[in-house]
Amino acid sequence: MNNILETSCLTGFIRMCHDGWLQGWHERNGGNLTYRMTSEDVAACRPFFDETPREWVKMGVQADNLAGEYFITTGSGKFFRNVELDPAANIGIVEINEAGDGWRIVWGLENGAKPTSEFPSHFMNHSVRKAATQGANRVIYHCHATNLIALTYVLPLTDRDFSRALWQSATECPVVFPEGVGVCPWMVPGGADIAMATSEKMKTYQAAVWAQHGLFASGPDFDITFGLAHTIEKAAEIYVKVLSTGQGRIRQTITDDALRAIAHDFGVTINEEFLD
CATH class of the missing domain: 3.40.225.10 (Class II aldolase/adducin N-terminal domain)
Structure with missing residues (x-):
């Protein structure tokens, strides 16, 4: 595999963003999407991660059951219609710290972009749904x-x-x-x-x-x-x-x-x- 965009997790993520745009549900920068990656997803994407991860950022929320996890996320202020055109500028992969209260970007979200402003809401609900479904919901x-x-x-x-x-x-x-x-x-x-x-x-x-x-x-x-x-x-x-x-x-x-x-x-x- 020569490109991170060939991984199944990113092709699926990008397709869903495009499908949502086609439905008319994402005017301007409306809406957001996050995906909790599997260990296989992380292994497939890791060779393409940034050589030097970016700064840790505290979220203001915390979840023990998401410590060390990786998420694909849309970017704050980014338009769903642009995800397919330029994935690395509009989406990214973030790593959660071992305390379960902070993230850092390891791929994508170029030129100073950040995860969706509603990432804390997504994060808390990933924690709830992971617990409620014995890890099935991602x-x-x-x-x-x-x-x-x-x-x-x-x-x-x-x-x-x-x-x-x-x-x-x-x-x-x-x-x-x-x-x-x-x-x-x-x-x-x-x-x-x-x-x-x-x-x-x-x-x-x-x-x-x-x-x-x-x-x-x-x-x-x-x-x-x-x-x-x-x-x-x-x-x-x-x-x-x-x-x-x-x-x-x-x-x-x-x-x-x-x-x-x-x-x-x-x-x-x-x-x-x-x-x-």
Whole structure:
């Protein structure tokens, strides 16, 4: 292998950034993506790391279970549309220190670029999802999913209301996220408050809705995580269209017993707290 961009982890990361851009979820520098690398990923990329790693930077958050890990991350202020054109300028690989409270860049993020400003939120939620899934989850993705954001203006900002609306909008939803989705009220992006609130939701859910802001999703790999976000946004789009065409009236929908039947036949456990 002659180029770090030939590694499977970076080709997958770059493809997901491009897919998100094509969906229209990443205007300007909106959204961010991080991936917790496997030991095989690190071994494949290490020959291309900087000869001299850059300075350690404290994050203001700490996680023992992420000490010594490596992450691929989008850059602060960088545009998803430019990732495919110039990866090294727009994304990078960071190493976490042994205290689990700082990072340093070992590849990419050229010309003084830094990891996404929401890296502390991603980091805390990687810690939560690693623990909740026994290490299986590796991807955290934040996007500005248009129709989902629209729903945060008209639906009550509760886990139950959003989960039911999405489940009842598309038959595959209770299969893809049978636990439902979490919902966080509006908060200033990139701060400790939104990081803490989201990490509480992610102890239970694969995805959290950020009111008037977007979606925060997790998964074991790029395809499943992108597929989760895509499914949630498509369900939101259907719900928005139903509300628009029906002038707010819904004549029929998927019943709670039908949701239970879907879960039974597909072998998943639906969150009964959200059913009548």
